[in-house]
Each structure stands twice: as C-alpha cells, then as structure tokens.
Amino acid sequence: MYPHAHFITGFLFGVIGWRFGIINAVDMFIIAAGAVLIDIDHYIYYIIRHKDLNPKRFWNKSAEYGITKEENERTFIHHLPGMTIIIPLLFILLFFSLRIGYIAITIYIPHMILDHLNYINKRLSEYHVVDIFGLKFLWNFAQESLFFILTAISMVLLYSAL
Numbered sequence: 001m002y003p004h005a006h007f008i009t010g011f012l013f014g015v016i017g018w019r020f021g022i023i024n025a026v027d028m029f030i031i032a033a034g035a036v037l038i039d040i041d042h043y044i045y046y047i048i049r050h051k052d053l054n055p056k057r058f059w060n061k062s063a064e065y066g067i068t069k070e071e072n073e074r075t076f077i078h079h080l081p082g083m084t085i086i087i088p089l090l091f092i093l094l095f096f097s098l099r100i101g102y103i104a105i106t107i108y109i110p111h112m113i114l115d116h117l118n119y120i121n122k123r124l125s126e127y128h129v130v131d132i133f134g135l136k137f138l139w140n141f142a143q144e145s146l147f148f149i150l151t152a153i154s155m156v157l158l159y160s161a162l
C-alpha cells in the first residue's frame with residue numbers, strides 16, 4: 001500500500017483514539033506518521049541489497065515489483081513470523097500504558113492489514129502505471145476508492161470530535 005493510504009488509516013485510528021480520550025491530539029499525527037515510517041524497512045533492505053541510497057531509484061524499484069506482482073523487498077516485520085512475535089508484544093504494552101499501547105497497535109496492525117489486502121488485490125485486479133515527475137505509481141481503482149472512503153470517514157469523525 002502507498003504512503004498516503006497508510007497515513008490516512010493511521011490518522012483515522014488517531015481520531016478515534018483522541019475522540020475516546022485514549023491519546024492526545026499530537027498523538028493522532030504520531031500514529032499517522034508512524035504508519036508511514038514503518039515501511040522504512042523496505043528502504044533499509046533495498047540499501048543493503050543493492051548498495052544504493054538513491055530514494056527515487058528505490059521508489060521506482062518498489063513500483064516495479066508491484067507491476068510484476070512479485071513480493072516486495074520486506075523484512076521480518078512485514079511477514080507472518082515477525083507479526084506473531086510483534087503483535088502479542090504490542091498488546092502487552094497496553095498493560096503498562098494504554099496510550100503507548102494504543103499508539104503502537106494502531107501504527108502496526110492496520111498497516112499490516114492494508115499491505116496484505118493490497119497483496120491480495122494485486123493478484124485479483126489490474127494496476128496501471130502512472131508517472132508523476134519521474135516517480136512511478138501503481139494506480140488501482142479499489143486501492144484509491146479505499147483511500148477516499150477512509151479519508152471521508154476520518155474527516156467526519158474529526159469534525160464531530162471538534
């Protein structure tokens with residue numbers, strides 16, 4: 001899934017947490033940013049494997065993997081073995097701090113769900129390559145529809161919470 005989808009999903013859970021008084025307003029943005037930043041493992045993996053720091057080449061290489069429907073270059077945090085270790089640990093965090101636990105859980109779990117939905121979607125539907133200033137994006141109707149639905153829900157919730 002693309003950064004904008006991860007950002008808005010994190011933000012949505014941030015708004016919900018803020019609405020219920022679990023986290024503060026700044027935490028909403030921490031969750032949204034965190035949901036994007038945990039993809040840093042793709043970049044680190046890319047740097048190590050290809051010995052290349054260029055973020056543009058990294059981005060386009062990731063898009064290429066998407067086109068060929070190959071599995072992305074991911075580390076254990078994106079795979080089932082990593083998840084089975086990380087998810088229980090995140091829930092244990094809740095016993096120490098509801099706020100920190102909520103932030104960690106809503107950064108990680110929705111991100112993994114979205115990535116795996118995207119992976120299934122890639123096998124089922126067509127993606128079109130869009131070039132924006134030399135950066136390749138894979139455009140897909142289902143993916144972008146989900147993004148707009150999540151954006152609309154978070155805006156309504158945010159508005160009702162203000």
Ligand SMILES: [Zn+2]
Pocket residue numbers: 001038039078111115
């Ligand atoms: Zn990811």
